Amino acid sequence: MTGKDVTVTLPDLQLGKPPEAARVVVAMSGGVDSSVAAMLAARSGAEVIGVTLQLYDHGEAVKRSGACCAGQDIYDASQVCEKLGIAHYVLDYESRFREGVIERFADDYARGRTPVPCSLCNQGVKFTDLHAFARELGADALVTGHYVRRVVRNGPNGPRAELHKGRDPARDQSYFLYGTTAEQLDLLRFPIGELPKAEVRAMAAEAGLIVAAKPDSQDICFVPDGDYAGLVKRLRPETEAPGEIVGLDGRVLGQHRGIVHFTVGQRRGLEIGGSAEPLYVVRIEPDARRLVVGPKQALAVSEARVGSWNWLGEDQREVEVKVRSLSRPVPAVLDGGVIRFHQPEFGVAPGQAAVAYDGERLLGGGWIEETRSAFAALAVAA
Template identity: 90%
Template sequence: MSRTDFQLGKPVSAARIVVAMSGGVDSSVAALLAAQSGAEVVGVTLQLYDHGEAVKRSGACCAGQDIYDAAQVCEKLGIAHYVLDYESRFREGVIERFADDYARGRTPVPCSLCNQGVKFTDLHGFARELGADALVTGHYVRRVLNGGKPELHKGRDPARDQSYFLYGTTAEQLDLLRFPIGELPKAEVRALAAEAGLPVAAKPDSQDICFVPDGDYAGLVKRLRPETEAPGEIVDLEGRVLGRHPGVVHFTVGQRRGLEIGGHAEPLYVVRIEPEERRLVVGPKPALAVAEAAVTDWNWLGEDQREVAVKVRSLSRPVPATLEDGRIRFHQPEYGVAPGQAAVVYDGDRLLGGGWIERTVSATASAPLRAVA
């Protein structure tokens, strides 16, 4: 008996469910729950790298070993499994954008880009072509019906909530999407996998960005955008030269490590990056405080609201803010806000929408910090 109500609007025996399978335990248990429902289930895995490169990777997502693991799970469950070659789409829409953002001094969020592109937009289209009644993923979020209208809510386990990365989900996609593990803690997900004898029950979670499994972001960007390795000046807020750096690719806003400029009364942090001048501007921690952020490319799932809570990093807590004309005004100065990040808006547990931060306004100055182009 399935532990999940997939809310298909028809008998499950007459339904078809497509499951996005990355090869990890989360999507595998999502497929298990779908198979237990009695519906016809089809597993789909995206191949995002060429085969020769993918087989070398482990601990990532949609890599060679992961494709094999997804196939093994599907065989165990007795469901069909397809592999879609999305390598070129992923390179253009995620990897190249990631490198461009770093080259422009921005702080990219590639997981959000991936979900907005190949993982939801393209998979949604594929599921529709197959005549699916639901597209299931292993994300820790919840789809909640309110008066018959679906809403996107945080995962029940706050330590696993992935809603920040899914702010770009559209209303049309949410009609088809289902998230069967969103109500569960990770320990229960692993227990279900072990109980069913799935070969990935003890498989470690993926770490870092999937296409940089060794965590060497700078190495990837240097290969794709070699100009980012050019050395340059480190200056203070008044423009005084304090030292030199080995290349802007090694730094993001808020970073302290690697500056190697001693002799100051208080620690200094990267306040902004000026890539065209190959310059890092540094200052004390109060200089990182942000009062406002201008946000573009909004995706909105909820009703218009002015008083909301906002997250600017996946692991941060939502903080009170006011929305007006595409701008976010934080009620208290917020740290760790940088162009390129996603600003995600909530009303309690409900995700209302979000967009990309284009520029910020310092809480310690009336003029906006320079926006990276």
């Protein structure tokens, strides 16, 4: 199919039947990625139904823009569906989102953890609930605009779907989808996973979609102004209480203005004078309202205990692990619920997701519950 500037190759949605006999549900956030995914699904010839989640109450939603599932985004999704000639539904998941994502985000901050709300959202309302809704509609596929790939390979027990990184490494979103289950993956399809972002925008422009030039969301969707501390203080006011900043030896070095302003690995905002080297937050002790700080080398971690594992791959010990969405996977060994890094790893903190890979393939992941310092001599008892 050829437009003025762009040649569009329709992806194989692997529907298991002729497209004209299939029904496809598309999760539409109101952005360019999900809009192009919907366009590709519609051009396949299948019956397509667009679904947008309203994650905020109506009064708040209409004020928000530039963030996923905001008021403007719901309108944009409806306009794209009208342009494509497909049905569009809006589902009110405000209470589910508040309980499962926003409240958990605030709780993690109050516990001195580093939250990853996008992973929580994908594991909850984005996939679990949408998957159930698509099944209720008798859908043959649930399409999303994520930059990941679903690869079907033959195994000893027959064909099996695998989740792989997006073809464009700059856009890969597999880290946030580690909680996808095998049952969900059977239904999910990712038609833009093979494409670079620039091509997706060009396709949207060629099709005349109003979101073609729409900026990507840069912040956590429910904190579009980036003021995480402000949100947490409103929900968990105890996190604003001041407390001590102590060194690894327990010596008091200063005062902080509330643990809500800090995460492990942070340097900014400590305002400690007289140190011969930069100091970083090594540990947060919320019950004592205390920050433990030390030199950068004290942030090195040799292993991490991981809970709530979700596993898509086979049982294997030698893997590569990502502990942050923008970090590179590093070699590690899985031993039960413990990850042992081949080399000391920095930027590892409780609350983050640890995601295991075998090359391009996502094997699974879980939440980091506890870390062990690679420099035990520097550690002090909590």
